[in-house]
Amino acid sequence: MPTGSELPPALLANRPAAPLAPGPAALAAQPPLLVSACLLGVACNHRGEASPSPAVAALGAEHRLVPVCPETLGGLPTPRPAAEIQPDGTVRTASGEDVTAAYRAGAEAAVALARALGARSAVLKARSPSCGCHVVYDGSFSGARVPGAGLTAAALAAAGVTVRDEEDVAGVAR
Numbered sequence: 001m002p003t004g005s006e007l008p009p010a011l012l013a014n015r016p017a018a019p020l021a022p023g024p025a026a027l028a029a030q031p032p033l034l035v036s037a038c039l040l041g042v043a044c045n046h047r048g049e050a051s052p053s054p055a056v057a058a059l060g061a062e063h064r065l066v067p068v069c070p071e072t073l074g075g076l077p078t079p080r081p082a083a084e085i086q087p088d089g090t091v092r093t094a095s096g097e098d099v100t101a102a103y104r105a106g107a108e109a110a111v112a113l114a115r116a117l118g119a120r121s122a123v124l125k126a127r128s129p130s131c132g133c134h135v136v137y138d139g140s141f142s143g144a145r146v147p148g149a150g151l152t153a154a155a156l157a158a159a160g161v162t163v164r165d166e167e168d169v170a171g172v173a174r
């Protein structure tokens with residue numbers, strides 16, 4: 001077996017600078033972790049932007065990260081109008097359009113995905129009407145917040161999945 005210094009220059013040039021990523025078998029052995037896709041860099045929020053979180057991405061060292069965007073799974077386009085959970089439990093845009101069915105469909109799809117994977121935990125985007133885990137906007141589109149969870153976070157929790165947000169992962173004080 002040749003040492004590194006004995007390898008032909010063409011092979012040396014192709015050697016990875018960093019350690020190899022885990023192979024498929026090693027990845028499959030890691031516990032699945034459902035993650036809001038926008039936290040992993042997918043530009044899927046209502047503005048068509050991502051909210052990448054290095055702290056969440058770092059969980060990939062010990063978990064099989066599975067990106068999920070409930071709102072797009074529910075059939076909504078990107079970008080899309082912002083929506084908030086109303087006091088009556090419906091989800092509406094600022095113009096009053098009722099988008100509750102799409103939010104519910106996304107929540108059901110996320111729960112189905114968690115069950116299919118056997119995922120026991122999820123890291124979700126803070127304050128989203130789908131993914132928020134602790135507080136959400138109050139429905140007035142004023143920036144005011146109320147205690148509560150988004151539809152997907154609530155559905156996952158009801159299905160026995162432990163949910164937390166990117167601020168929990170990063171240790172942000174509340």
Ligand code: SF4
Nearest residue numbers: 036038045069125128
């Ligand atoms: S639904 Fe969740 S994953 Fe999709 S953009 Fe909103 S916060 Fe991110």
